[in-house]
Amino acid sequence: MIRFECDYTEGTHKRILQRLLETNDEQTGGYGVDEHCEKARAYIKKACDSPNADVHFLVGGTQTNTTVISSILRPHQGVIASVSGHIAVLETGAIEATGHKVLTLPSDDGKIRAEQVKGLYDAHWSHAAPEYSVQPGMVFISYPTENGTIYTKSELEALSQVCRECGLPLFIDGARLGYGLVAVDNDASLADIAKLCDVFYIGGTKIGALMGEAVVIINDALKKDFRYMIKQKGGLLAKGRMLGIQFETLFEDGLYFENSKHAIDMAMLLQNGLSEQGFSFQYHSTTNQQFPILPDRILKALREKYTYSFWEKADDTHSVVRFCTSWATKKENVEMLIQDIQALQ
Amino acid sequence: MIRFECDYTEGTHKRILQRLLETNDEQTGGYGVDEHCEKARAYIKKACDSPNADVHFLVGGTQTNTTVISSILRPHQGVIASVSGHIAVLETGAIEATGHKVLTLPSDDGKIRAEQVKGLYDAHWSHAAPEYSVQPGMVFISYPTENGTIYTKSELEALSQVCRECGLPLFIDGARLGYGLVAVDNDASLADIAKLCDVFYIGGTKIGALMGEAVVIINDALKKDFRYMIKQKGGLLAKGRMLGIQFETLFEDGLYFENSKHAIDMAMLLQNGLSEQGFSFQYHSTTNQQFPILPDRILKALREKYTYSFWEKADDTHSVVRFCTSWATKKENVEMLIQDIQALQ
């Protein structure tokens, strides 16, 4: 089977493996206070142009979202998110399990708008008795979104401004951050992201690491005692150097962006290939997740050889599906997929 | 520095690294449903003589304890544990964060006894209004304990019997399971452990893996929906194969026990070396954690060259400290440590 169902089907980039080999016999302290973690932190702060940021390494995305969000909110507060946000639909209620409601905003493309946030905030505070409902306490967005779309810099600026006016910390889930930053139509830099939000994370798992997400806390008020939260939520890896070594390798000379770039090249190759065949796409995605609308007949045939994710029915005979590329996607496999679809028409 | 402060100071066993290299380019599905996980499950079930067990792979110990315990208890129930149990003192209240009290029993050596469990259970149910206090809902023990001690088979049988009489599932934290199983005075097999408890886990992180703990659910009643719990608690690794590959390597031909054996040999070497110099030990440990009582003067001097964990003051001029050996401990380092202490006398 050739796998396109997600962006974590292979192990890790060979340079990371090499580094793991080289460092394997070193003795280090545990729990993320070793030299590799320190170096990785320095590289990341530099890449974010945020010398005062706190950087923490966690293992996975759900864990990271839960840890960050439950660290910020008071018990009566909830987190504003898109109705299609990962925390709203695909984390088995992890946020609710920490006591907080996800306050969802409608979205067609995975993005939420500054006006929506302002609207929800105003609706809460204009209620005769606001205390009978959950108080909006922060905002969560994914960049890129779960639909592959990205926010423009001006959209991020508008969100950021509303959040600051309303006193709502802005948290960006960057599980696929690199895939957004190198997208051809992206106009926001990593430093912009850092400047416009209060806390975000740089996803490693999906961009070439074995596992690992780097939380970057920009807002001083959110830094206090964060390691307690990581430990309590089960995210403090004993051999924390495993995360440090990987992020060190990804950020010391741009591997993170190289990995990202390759995936985007492959995604554009696929998008162009299918567009040329006349297929349309459910979302305007310039990142590594592509959502073509294909005939069920073709999809069924493809299943013999390829994996992909079913997204939703488009009509009686067509479905939206998701193909993911990644740092590891082979060009010949994308070309073969395009040709196979062509042949099935 | 030569590190003895914990048992996770190195990377991973070279055979695991080799296997990661070999499998790196394979494409697999995510979240623990790949072939490597399947093979690892089969090896583990065989090693446990428990063909009907469910086996799940999680990343770390705190996460595993939280996931298992919160999966079993109803909201008004607590978990019985030793006052020195990991969940009681070293997990930042992770159990409480899921809503449950840890009901502690006094212990001098980290172990709890069947009579203590029965006593606490009876005290609860003989109260005039049991519903005003937390209902004991399960029992947690560590094997080996946090003090390096192990339960004898008959102690485990007694605990198991009381637990079954009282309807309290017995959960064994096996973060260092291997180090207990190969201890010279151990008389309980892995199959015994499996037979006597309801659920336990086999620690990988401390016995040669990069990370990973294998939860083995024996009691059918506790199997339902466990993957939901792993996902919600942030323990479902995207590249789940990383855990599968490691446990496959550890269990396909006994590497787990080899690793364990080496650590115990090194621990006994250290114990004998210090005993011969006339030092005594705080706990009777036959496993990889050794707790000698040493003069503070010597400890201070050692700190230039070695790391160890401070445990507690013994008297005005002596302290209990912890030295850990592991699968990776070098014999020459242990010998050097013994000599250096000798020289400092």
Next chain:
Amino acid sequence: MIRFECDYTEGTHKRILQRLLETNDEQTGGYGVDEHCEKARAYIKKACDSPNADVHFLVGGTQTNTTVISSILRPHQGVIASVSGHIAVLETGAIEATGHKVLTLPSDDGKIRAEQVKGLYDAHWSHAAPEYSVQPGMVFISYPTENGTIYTKSELEALSQVCRECGLPLFIDGARLGYGLVAVDNDASLADIAKLCDVFYIGGTKIGALMGEAVVIINDALKKDFRYMIKQKGGLLAKGRMLGIQFETLFEDGLYFENSKHAIDMAMLLQNGLSEQGFSFQYHSTTNQQFPILPDRILKALREKYTYSFWEKADDTHSVVRFCTSWATKKENVEMLIQDIQALQ
């Protein structure tokens, strides 16, 4: 001011006050195990034709919903409810605070349908990886709903059947139960309600008591340890007799239904009065909450003399508002309100 904004604007029915006076010097045990509670339990079980039910007395509605729901669900499960359900919008995230997501279904009138429940259930279980999302674990409905509407007996039967097929306990919030039972178009008896659900509660606060809700647990599987849950959630009243005495008085000879009947008579008087003046209503309510659509000009004028609840804007010059009647509503006040509105036209 003449108050119509809710159904708890007065103290308590004079017969309850009288009974409190008569019993005030009695000495009883605490926490709901006194004779008055016992008598009240017997009356309620008889009224529900459910001799095997467990009956517990709690103080308020949010507390009752939280206690019942968190007692039933496992950590990865959520409760299905109408998007307008009290637990979804007006309880400050109390359900989420116990760790559970409210899985909302769209509704125009506050009611949810059997097909919707089945649809959500099927969607969950047909997902490729159900464990990434919250598992539906029970169903919550309000009877009457927050919009004043009631379920027909056949609607309840359909819901009940789907719930039983899917293994989802059905919980009915009966904060205004009496007002539904005596509604002119109601065809479900209290015994029907009891038979068709797994657990429900009989609201006292809004139907003549000082405070108090009587939880009736029909399903044996849900009875275990419920008093622990009440105590933990802060609902076990020290002077529990206060609740027993009130429900004893309400149920010993039909006062609960008399109280309910009066409110409905007053609500119908109001409804007819406004209908005759040509006003329409947002919801088809035959219970004690009426939702007329009135000109903002008239509403503003009424505010000098009456209280009511703003519900939502209907258009630029009209709003939906809520008038509540209750067991204590004075006929002359309703008549005056109708006349005042007439005069303002």
Next chain:
Amino acid sequence: MIRFECDYTEGTHKRILQRLLETNDEQTGGYGVDEHCEKARAYIKKACDSPNADVHFLVGGTQTNTTVISSILRPHQGVIASVSGHIAVLETGAIEATGHKVLTLPSDDGKIRAEQVKGLYDAHWSHAAPEYSVQPGMVFISYPTENGTIYTKSELEALSQVCRECGLPLFIDGARLGYGLVAVDNDASLADIAKLCDVFYIGGTKIGALMGEAVVIINDALKKDFRYMIKQKGGLLAKGRMLGIQFETLFEDGLYFENSKHAIDMAMLLQNGLSEQGFSFQYHSTTNQQFPILPDRILKALREKYTYSFWEKADDTHSVVRFCTSWATKKENVEMLIQDIQALQ
């Protein structure tokens, strides 16, 4: 049966009943924003000499403790309390159910000392890795304690000073506050209590009200959004006036202290009566809970006519029991009890 097992065996003081009668037909808004609540707040603030305090009315003690504590702590923090504190032993894990550990300090008499708090605080922060254990986040004491003892003013001052030095809010559970304030050896005024802590509550249930506890928040930093917390935890009574009317009556002209004084007179009568017969007491209590050590033979005989609470075995033939007096205790019953015990010797 003549009841001495607790201090909530009767209804309410006749002046409260009278006031409920007089106000019963008034229409008021719900949820504690009515005129009676406002008046009660003003009286309480005056009695506490705390014009800037926030005063909230809740229904019961467990609910109040849970609401206050979970409002203050961040997720990784716990509350320091005596090992015999109500929250540690008699609230079914309500604090843990909100995610927080109770960090217990040993105590023989129910009181904890400033040095103990400082010791626990220092031990946490001097740990090599404080983040692996629960961070002390506040201090809980009961005044009087669950053993009937009271803190002296200088003890409270010392506790208060340590708490402020360590940044730990001090919360006083005053379920029986009045019984402490009027104790013959008490030297702390209500204003002292208010000045020395950050938040406390004035118990109504046990001192003559039907139910109700008045939370007084002194520290501005703890005031924000407290009504959200009350609502979420199920403590916002719909007919909030019921609490307002009662506290208004208790505090408008000293009834609260009259009630308290009567109970203390009765407790001293009992204490003297038993002391004169040669019996000793487990705790030095000058409040309404008395803990004599009596022969089991006598206790068994008393059970025919009196209720009391078994506390613990003293030796093979004696037990510690608790007798409570209250605002409602009849002098002739105390005298009869003393005589009956005398006769049984």
